[in-house]
Amino acid sequence: MSWIRNLRRSFGDFAVDIPSWEILDQGVTALWGVSGSGKTTVFRILLGLERVDSGFSWTLSDGVDLAQLSTPERRLGVVFQTLELFPHMTAEGNIRFAAEARRRPHDETEKHLLKLVGILGLESCLKRKAALLSGGEKQRVALARALIGKPRVLLLDEPFSALDASRRSEARNLVAEVLEQEKIPVILVTHDREDLTAFAARSFPVKVSEIAAGRIIRDSALSG
Amino acid sequence: MNARRIVGFLIFVFLIFPFVALFLHANAVRFPLDNETMRVFGSTALQALISACAALSMGILGGLGLLWGTQRLRYFSWFEGLVILPNAAPVLLFLLAVVKLFPWARGLSGIVFVHALLNVGLVAVAFQHLVLQKVSGMAELAYVEGASGWRFFWQGVLPALRADLVLLFIFIFALCFASFAVPLALGGSRATTVEVLIYQKIRISGEWPEAIGLAFMQMLAVLALAWLLRGRGESAVMAFRKVTTPLLQWSPGLLIACFPACLLIFGLVTGIGSGMAQLRALPELVAEIPALLAGSLLVGVMAGLWVMILLLALSYVRPEGWLARFLSGYAAPSSVLVGFAILIAWREPGLATYFKIAMGLALVTLPAFYRYQWSATLTALKGQITVARTLGASDSLIFSRVMFPQVIGAASRIGGLAALWAWGDFALSSVVAEKSVTLAMTAQGLMGSYRLDAATVLIWILIAGGLLTYGAFLTIGLTIGEGVGNVLDSKSET
Numbered sequence: 001m002s003w004i005r006n007l008r009r010s011f012g013d014f015a016v017d018i019p020s021w022e023i024l025d026q027g028v029t030a031l032w033g034v035s036g037s038g039k040t041t042v043f044r045i046l047l048g049l050e051r052v053d054s055g056f057s058w059t060l061s062d063g064v065d066l067a068q069l070s071t072p073e074r075r076l077g078v079v080f081q082t083l084e085l086f087p088h089m090t091a092e093g094n095i096r097f098a099a100e101a102r103r104r105p106h107d108e109t110e111k112h113l114l115k116l117v118g119i120l121g122l123e124s125c126l127k128r129k130a131a132l133l134s135g136g137e138k139q140r141v142a143l144a145r146a147l148i149g150k151p152r153v154l155l156l157d158e159p160f161s162a163l164d165a166s167r168r169s170e171a172r173n174l175v176a177e178v179l180e181q182e183k184i185p186v187i188l189v190t191h192d193r194e195d196l197t198a199f200a201a202r203s204f205p206v207k208v209s210e211i212a213a214g215r216i217i218r219d220s221a222l223s224g
Numbered sequence: 225m226n227a228r229r230i231v232g233f234l235i236f237v238f239l240i241f242p243f244v245a246l247f248l249h250a251n252a253v254r255f256p257l258d259n260e261t262m263r264v265f266g267s268t269a270l271q272a273l274i275s276a277c278a279a280l281s282m283g284i285l286g287g288l289g290l291l292w293g294t295q296r297l298r299y300f301s302w303f304e305g306l307v308i309l310p311n312a313a314p315v316l317l318f319l320l321a322v323v324k325l326f327p328w329a330r331g332l333s334g335i336v337f338v339h340a341l342l343n344v345g346l347v348a349v350a351f352q353h354l355v356l357q358k359v360s361g362m363a364e365l366a367y368v369e370g371a372s373g374w375r376f377f378w379q380g381v382l383p384a385l386r387a388d389l390v391l392l393f394i395f396i397f398a399l400c401f402a403s404f405a406v407p408l409a410l411g412g413s414r415a416t417t418v419e420v421l422i423y424q425k426i427r428i429s430g431e432w433p434e435a436i437g438l439a440f441m442q443m444l445a446v447l448a449l450a451w452l453l454r455g456r457g458e459s460a461v462m463a464f465r466k467v468t469t470p471l472l473q474w475s476p477g478l479l480i481a482c483f484p485a486c487l488l489i490f491g492l493v494t495g496i497g498s499g500m501a502q503l504r505a506l507p508e509l510v511a512e513i514p515a516l517l518a519g520s521l522l523v524g525v526m527a528g529l530w531v532m533i534l535l536l537a538l539s540y541v542r543p544e545g546w547l548a549r550f551l552s553g554y555a556a557p558s559s560v561l562v563g564f565a566i567l568i569a570w571r572e573p574g575l576a577t578y579f580k581i582a583m584g585l586a587l588v589t590l591p592a593f594y595r596y597q598w599s600a601t602l603t604a605l606k607g608q609i610t611v612a613r614t615l616g617a618s619d620s621l622i623f624s625r626v627m628f629p630q631v632i633g634a635a636s637r638i639g640g641l642a643a644l645w646a647w648g649d650f651a652l653s654s655v656v657a658e659k660s661v662t663l664a665m666t667a668q669g670l671m672g673s674y675r676l677d678a679a680t681v682l683i684w685i686l687i688a689g690g691l692l693t694y695g696a697f698l699t700i701g702l703t704i705g706e707g708v709g710n711v712l713d714s715k716s717e718t
Contacts, residue, residue, distance in 0.1 A: 048614075049610060049614075071614055072616040072617065072618075076614055077614075078611060080607065080610075080611065082607055084607040084608050084610070084611045086612075086625075086630075089625075097617070097625060100617075100621065100625075101612065101615045101616040101621060102615065145615070149615055
């Protein structure tokens with residue numbers, strides 16, 4: 001298990017205060033809550049993009065404290081709600097950028113890329129500029145980009161909200177499939193209950209932490 | 225200290241260099257609080273106040289005309305470009321046109337006249353955009369409810385846009401308050417504005433301590449105005465749609481909006497024939513034209529490159545914290561100050577003069593380019609940068625792969641604009657250079673001796689050269705952008 005402790009940040013009349021939070025080493029730890037509950041703040045703190053009050057630690061099972069590392073050193077994969085693909089690069093360029101950023105060996109990158117392209121069905125759009133991809137394609141490219149660097153943890157921020165309803169369930173299944181194969185711990189931030197139920201019937205464990213007013217008020221395991 | 229911080233610090237040092245140079249040069253700073261100084265400060269503020277009031281009221285009427293045009297004119301964006309032309313073109317062009325058509329426009333009244341007309345188009349376009357962004361829904365509702373146009377204008381539009389209009393007023397006031405080129409060309413021998421007084425203190429009487437004191441006083445006033453402008457006018461954008469009601473449309477306003485641009489064009493197309501004749505009577509001047517042309521080209525290209533390189537450096541730096549606050553609040557020192565600071569620090573004559581003028585122009589224009597264009601360009605890429613950082617990319621990788629391909633086009637466009645303005649600069653050039661070294665300086669000299677038509681011919685050469693340089697910058701930007709894109713694509717295929 002990995003543990004997050006003393007995640008605290010105050011904004012005057014609103015504060016995020018999580019004394020301790022257990023993150024699954026395998027499977028999905030979901031942070032679920034309504035808008036304004038503090039999900040995004042937690043997400044940004046975990047990425048190292050937001051200042052945090054002293055005492056914060058994020059200790060992985062191998063003893064590494066990610067809180068002591070800078071954002072690039074944490075080796076995280078991320079998919080933002082807005083996806084933030086690099087529009088001037090092709091889909092393939094976007095994915096390879098992450099491998100290059102992590103200085104992954106060429107052979108490993110080639111193998112991994114091939115695998116991800118297969119699972120995510122990216123063959124037809126690989127050579128297209130990101131700006132010309134459809135919403136679903138962009139989402140899959142963003143996921144492949146997040147995974148190719150072999151992250152310690154994958155963080156997903158409302159990853160399906162940019163898709164229309166008909167595409168959403170397809171995308172959830174696809175992500176679940178990838179997670180089954182990649183076996184990377186995932187922190188999923190969402191306000192949508194359906195994002196959680198889509199993962200329930202899978203082979204990996206799912207834990208739901210409910211956040212309200214900046215505090216985790218309930219932890220529960222989700223099963224199909 | 226990492227490379228990003230070092231580059232950021234160097235840009236900071238570059239920007240504050242004029243103040244440092246002047247401060248080190250003057251053994252003492254003296255704040256002249258005599259009657260003459262107070263008179264000049266008073267007249268500067270008065271001309272800026274009247275100019276801003278006139279520009280704002282005419283501009284609002286012009287804006288109502290543009291709102292009429294949004295639905296009726298087919299190529300409206302071109303038309304908008306025409307309206308803003310006096311503001312976008314080098315100020316020398318407008319000055320020449322006004323002096324030709326209104327010979328009485330000299331002295332303080334001439335300065336007010338030019339400042340007001342120069343900014344009418346800018347206000348008109350800004351007002352039109354404000355209405356479309358913020359009150360178009362309200363306008364439709366008022367129309368359905370049966371309100372009259374004037375009632376809605378006074379009771380709906382003006383209160384709703386009050387904060388934005390105050391901001392626009394302060395902006396125009398600040399432009400007129402710190403203007404140097406117009407008072408220098410029209411002000412006559414007696415100092416009419418603070419800028420000209422500083423110029424005279426240094427150039428004529430050599431009173432450096434007083435000049436620096438004056439410069440600090442003026443800088444404080446400009447900084448106060450910049451502070452008032454900070455972070456305002458960002459009230460919620462309701463919607464951006466074309467106003468479909470006739471409530472906020474006034475066709476005669478279109479004539480007001482277009483008047484300055486028409487004046488500019490008319491002033492520049494008349495008198496070319498007699499200008500040629502005048503020039504033929506000045507064979508020494510004609511013989512100098514190739515050298516002047518080369519000088520203008522050199523200044524234009526170098527100023528464009530300076531600005532372009534500095535903007536690219538800023539995108540590498542990605543200003544945050546104190547540097548971001550400094551850049552968004554920093555008001556560039558006046559052309560006079562920059563010019564003299566460069567003269568003090570670097571007395572080398574000859575070819576270096578062109579380099580110094582270009583550097584000075586970059587110093588004067590960079591803060592405005594950053595505040596009004598570049599910071600938004602960088603902000604738009606913030607999400608991508610965050611992802612790249614999270615994915616572990618180094619600063620150099622982020623710059624070369626994410627930023628550069630996306631900003632090079634905008635950087636070269638702004639660089640081209642800086643080059644175009646540099647072609648038309650005579651104010652800073654006249655401080656730095658001992659004699660006329662560019663077409664713009666010579667044209668201004670001809671204006672001063674009332675050979676207006678001869679100046680017009682030189683201005684046309686200058687316009688052609690400036691536009692060609694602008695085009696070259698755009699082409700280079702596009703080519704590099706495409707080239708980098710292709711390299712990245714081929715890299716991702718291997």
